[in-house]
Amino acid sequence: MSTTTTSQTPESEGPGRPGRLIQNEATTEIPVHLLFRDDPDPVSVPLRPTVVGRRQGTGEQPRFRRPAATPRPVPQVDPELGERPARVLPGAAGVLAGACGAAGCVATSWWAGVLPPLAAAALRLPAYAGAGLGPAQWAAYAGAGALGVVGFGGLTRGRAGRAWVLGLFGRYRGTVRRTGLLWVNPLVLRRRVDVRLRHWRSEPMPAADGNGVALRVTVLVVWRVRDTARAVLGIEDHETYLRECVEAALARVPVETPDGTRGPAEAAGDALTRLVSADAAPVGLEVFSVQPVRIEYAPEMxxxxxxxxxxxxxxxxxxxxxxxxxxxxxxxxxxxxxxxxxxxxxxxxxxxxxxxxxxxxxxxxxxxx
CATH class of the missing domain: 1.20.5 (Single alpha-helices involved in coiled-coils or other helix-helix interfaces)
Known part of the structure; x- marks a missing residue:
């Protein structure tokens, strides 16, 4: 009696299909009918990307696409806020108005009869008994006094390299860059701004070189106020803002180390100047140069x-x-x-x-x- 042994093929594998070389391989099968279609318009067929899982045990890591870097937001100021010249008069107009007010007060006093005799004699006024201080005299006093206060109170002196930013009841009324004796409305609020070319030497600020070594850097910034309206009204304190812009730029730009192993200091200065100029321009500041003048290691390094x-x-x-x-x-x-x-x-x-x-x-x- 003979015994016949028959090898059975597993149902999961066909008779002509080879076994998997990697047992723990995970793949996604794509149906064949999706590869060969007679559709004349391939655009109308939505294709979904096939995600293939990583192969376990092979050391392969899943790949992630790095997201595109979003541009850094630029600081924005009110676009309608911009420097414009204010309406002012020559100082002679204020002096004339003040003199007229003072003359009106003297004339009213002579009219009311309260002018001292010595003042009347000095002014060569004729003797007059006076009508007394009545409503007409008080009204004349008020008008002449107001004219004198407005005339003399609006006088100001404009200096070279200085400007006045004028505001009335919270509204920007213009900027005065003229020099000499001027008359400005005494009711407006005046803010003096230095528009000269200025330089600022910072205190030691934290920075790093290309290898991440902590440094202390002192920089020299050459700048000036270009738009007085934006510098005064568009930001709380433009000098503090400039200082913080320089500190932020130092945190992004690698600086040359004291031993000179990194690139030249001019390259770091040019990069700092570009960054600080871009950040300070929207607030009316013009930065010409940001140069490191002293570089030293941090105390802990x-x-x-x-x-x-x-x-x-x-x-x-x-x-x-x-x-x-x-x-x-x-x-x-x-x-x-x-x-x-x-x-x-x-x-x-x-x-x-x-x-x-x-x-x-x-x-x-x-x-x-």
Whole structure:
């Protein structure tokens, strides 16, 4: 009696289909009918991207697409807020108005009969008994006094390099850049602004070099106020804003280290100038230059970086001395053998090279290892 053994194929695998090489492989199958379609308009067929899972056990990590960098928002100020000239009069108009008011007060006093005799004699006014202080006299006093106060109270002096920002009841009324004696409405609020070319030397600010080493940097900023309306009304304090812009730029730009291992300081200064100018322009500030004038390591890094710098200088010095000694030994041995002064085999050549190396190192004051 014979026994026949029949091998059965698992239902999960077909008779002609090979087994999987990687048992834990995870893939997504795409139906064949989606690859060959007779649809004349392929745009109308929505295709979804197929996501293939990572293969477990192979060390492959899922890949993520880095999101596109969004542009940094630019500070915006009220677009309608911009510097414009204010309406002012020459100072002569204010002096004339004040003089007229004072003359009106004197005339009213003479009319009311309260002008002292000495003042009347000095002014060469005729004697007049006066009508007394009645309603008409008080009204004349009020009008003449108001004219004198407005005339003399609106006088101001405009200086070169200084400007006045005028506001009335919270509304911007213009900027005065004229010089000399001027008359400005005494009811408006005046804010003085320095529009000269200015420079500011900062205190040591935190920064870092290209390797992330902490630094302390002192910068020199050359700037001026270009738009007085935006600088005074568009921001609370433009000087504080400029200082914070410089500090923010130092946090983004790598600065040259004190030992000069990074790029030139001019490159860092140009990058700082571009960043600070872009941030300060919307508020009416014009920045011409932002240059580092003093760079030093942070206190917590100064000792370690000083030791590292000394070690690098010592290694560089030793390398240069060793190169010089090797060149001298090679030149000496070559001259002795070429001129036929000595005839050396390999052992004697090695001994001579060793003795010359020791002699040259001792002569240069170096320790022989």
């Amino acid at each position: 100064a000792a370690a970086m000083n030791r590292r710098r000394i070690a690098a200088l010592d290694a560089q010095h030793r390398a240069s001395v060793l190169t010089s000694v090797v060149d001298s030994v090679e030149d000496t041995v070559t001259r002795l053998t070429v001129r036929g002064l000595v005839d050396l085999d390999d052992y004697e050549r090695k001994a001579l090279v060793k003795d010359l190396t020791v002699a040259f190192c001792v002569g240069r004051g170096e320790q022989v290892p």
